[in-house]
Amino acid sequence: MSHPHITLNQINTLPRAEAAALLSGLYEHSDWIAEQALDARPFASAAALKHAMVKVLANAGRAPQLALVRAHPELAGKAMVSKSLTAESTHEQTKAGLTHCTPEEFAQIQQLNASYNAKFGFPFILAVRGPRGTGLNKQQIIRTFERRLHNHPDYELAECLRNIHRIVEIRLNDKLGYEPALGHEVWDWHEWLAQFSDAQDALTVTYLTDAHLKCARTIELGMKACGFDEVRIDAVGNVVGVYKAASHNAKTLMTGSHYDTVRNGGKYDGRLGIFVPMACVRELARAGKRLPFNLEVVAFAEEEGQRYKATFLGSGALVGDFKKEWLDQQDADGVPLRQAMAQAGLDINDIPKLTRNAAEYVGFVEVHIEQGPVLNELDIPLGVVTSINGSVRFVGEIVGMASHAGTTPMDRRRDAATAVAELALYVEKRAAQGANLVGTIGMLSVPNGSINVVPGRCQFSLDLRATTNELRDSLMHDVEAELQAICQRRGVHYTLEETMRASAAPSDAKLQSRWENAVHSLGVPVFHLPSGAGHDAMKLHEVMPQAMLFVRGQNAGISHNPLESSTSDDIQLAIDAFMHLLHHLHA
Ligand SMILES: [Zn+2]
Structure with a gap:
């Protein structure tokens, strides 16, 4: 569009009506949202203005929200055909290729529009310019449409509103002539790295496979191109880049995360x-700037525990917790870890040397x-993590008496499966009583069960998590006491074996406050949450202070799933926050 760009300063300083006129067209036929948001002037940033508009709509209540959704045209709908769309909508639908559908695609979208409208009573809304702003393709649009048809109506209304805010975010960027340039670039890096996979048609990168080694090499080359002073792949496959401090003998800030x-x-x-x-190091190197501390970025080789049973192989090695017996673990094809490491050219004798001396470190931060x-639901881009939840896991079994389903009266049964079901309901109720407590019975099976037999045995898993060890343990004790009571009452007995226990990791107060300041400086809300x-x-x-920053995920924050998604605008905010932290951390 050929309008001259507006500035944030104009929005902050012009008389209200004139400022409102500049924001006209952001929300489809609903200029009142931007207008009311002007009550919150002055805005520290475009992100602050975006959030003010989100709040106006959130506080407006259901009727205006529905009216806003209904003010939108159907995707590739009648308004597009009759050319009566707003200029902004035409631009967006054209970019997504919706104005050039084949007759079959057009018919499919019409059918989806009809089904969606019949189920929800409002049109399907999707920010078709997508998480990168460059446009989703038609197949992505149709798949998203089909998927969202199965959602609950309340969820779908909220999802439409979130998509509207995303549409507005891009429209506002266009008005301001603003591009999240670094966000785009880092978004593209994720696409680039995702070309390497153990599997076709799915992203799977497990420890030391071909794809994994290609990822390591790609990250290594990327770090060199960014201007790190030292880049190496260490004895467990971590890619380690160091950007040196202005002076010698400076301490080191470590950051990073995993690439498997x-x-x-x-x-x-x-x-x-x-x-x-x-990206931050690249900007620093380009500007010729040095920090008062070394910055060590570690791309951890293994965190997810997919190929071998052991997990945190990468970060474990840095804290001296790489256990020798892990080397004998075998993958699904019987390849011992020791052999996989040798084939990858890693020298296991060097692993003990990877242990860091914590005294040389300021701490660890992780994005x-x-x-x-949570963040997606609240329409907040960044979250400051207060603690990584402590957890405990069990496998258990309840043993009752298998008996004939037709001849055993209800009051004489010793049904192992209903006993576990009762426990599952208790776990659900008990965990719901505490903030940030979660409890899950994720596996439940009746070995050799049969349609006409009262279950004599039922095996189950139990996963409990809480923000502190104390809360986790009190949840655990209550669940065990209830299990005992259930079994006594039902005349069955149980076994319960603890398989894993991890301590809660509360964030370091000082590092956490650096994240808070960084987020605050961007003009977006400082929201706290624990990591589940x-x-x-x-x-x-285990060895040094740490604090994490979370970035909102799209699609209800889904993860461990190909639908995991992040916008380039949010990634830009994360980069800006990280840069702020680097400039304000005095080692
Ligand atoms: Zn992860």
Whole structure:
């Protein structure tokens, strides 16, 4: 569009009506949202203005929200055919190729529009310019449409609103003539790295496979191109880049995350925490700037525990917790870890030398995609992590009495499966009582079960997590007491074996406050949350202070799934936050 760009200064300083006029057209036929947001002037940043508009709509209530959704045209719908779309919508739908559908695609989209409208009573809304702003292709659009048809109506209304805010984000960027240039670039790096996979048609990068080694080499070359002073691949396959301090004898800040993935995983899990600091180093090197501390960026080789049973092989080695017996573990093809490492040219004798001397470090920080729905639901781009949850896992079995389903009266049964079901309901209720407590019975099976037999045995798993060890343990004790009570009442007995226990890793107060300041400086809300998942920072926590920053994930924050997604605008904010932290951390 050929309009001259507007500036944030104009929005902050012009008389209200004139400023509102500049923001006209952001929300489809709904200029009141931007207008009301002007109450929050002055805005420290475009991100602050975006968030103010999000808040106006969130506080407006359901009726105006529905009206806004209904003010939107259908995708490739009648308005497009009759050319009565707004200029902005025409631009967006053309960019996505929707104005050039084949008759079959057009018919398919019409059918989806009809089904969606019939189910939800409002049109399907998708930010067709996508997470990078360059446009989703027609297949991506149709697949997203089909997927979202299965959602709950309340969720779908919220998802439409989130997509509207994303549409507005891009429209506002266009008005301001702003591009999240580094965000785009780092987004593209994720695409580039995702070309290497153990599997076709899915992103799978497990420890020391061909694809894994190519990833390491690519990251190594990338770090060199960014201007790191030292880049090496260490004895467990970590790619380590150091950007040296202005002076000798300076301490070191470590950061990084993992480049391996789960099977059929997402492109951002782990990798975001490697690429964000790499982009910062490149900017520093280009500007010829040095920090008062060394910056060590580690791309950890292994975190997910996919090929071998052991996990955190990469970060474990740095804290002296790479166990010799792991070398005898075998993958699904019977290849021992020792052999895989030798084939990759890694020298296991050097592993003990990787242990860092914590006294030389300021600490560890990690950027990671949230892998949960919280930030997405609240429309907040960044989150400051307060703690990585402690967890404990069990496998258990309840043993009752298998008996005839037709002849055993209900009051004389010793049903092992209903006993586990009762426990699962208790876990759900008990965990819901505490903030940030979670409990899951994820596996439940009746060995040799049969349709006409009362279950005599039922095996189950139990996973409990909490922000502190104390909360985790009290949850654990309550669940065990309930298990005992259930079994006593039902005349069955149980076994319960603990298989894993990890301590909670509360964030270091000083490093956490650096993240808070950084996020605050961007003009977006400083939101705190614990991490439900384990991360490399959890291992580093064993020897040095650590704090993490979460970045919002799209698609309800889904992770360990190809739908995992992040926008280049959010990635840009993460880079800006990281840069702020680097400039304000005095070692
Ligand atoms: Zn991860």
